[in-house]
Amino acid sequence: MKIINIDYTVFPEVKIVRSARFPDNRGYFTEVYKKSDFEQIDFLKGKVFVQINESYSKKGVIRGLHYQHSPFQEKLVRVINGKMIDLFLDIRPNSPTYGKIGSHLIETNSNNNIYEWIWLPVGFAHGLLMLEDTTIEYNCTSEYSPSTELSITPLDPDIDWSLVDKSVADLFKQNLTSGIISDRDKAGFSLKDWSQNEISKLFNI
16 A cells, blocks of 8 residues: 555644555556555554445535544545545534534546545544535444434534635535435534533543
């Protein structure tokens, strides 16, 4: 596995890991995961991925903003094929950036020589906006727990978009009215209600 570099996002805890593909006239080959290489990355050292999910979404779909407790679930996410905006919202009530959201554009197709992972640690709710039909992969540090998975509604007007490029924020807000969002995601917590919920204290830093 050839890891090329690691970048920060607007939140130092949320990171981008770039790895190489090896193309030739037949196509390409890549090592998607090698434990010994991941162990060389400080924030992944000791992390054990126990569940791998694949998800396909149509253009215009919005998913999120999801998170889980008891057990906490951290995620390493990549686009297998397609194009999306990955969104990550600080849900730690005592964080100085509580309620602020960040974004990262990820695009992958068969011609790419590099692919990207995004690392989503505890304390951030995760969302997606699909810019085209897209297949993604989630590597998770705990198994899915339907009884303890929660969400912040992407419709909450109190989400602070000041750390995101205006063009991205505007695109997301446009898709809130024209895109495809599940009723369950629409019915998530508001930031105000979440901060007053006892469970939110589990996420304090």
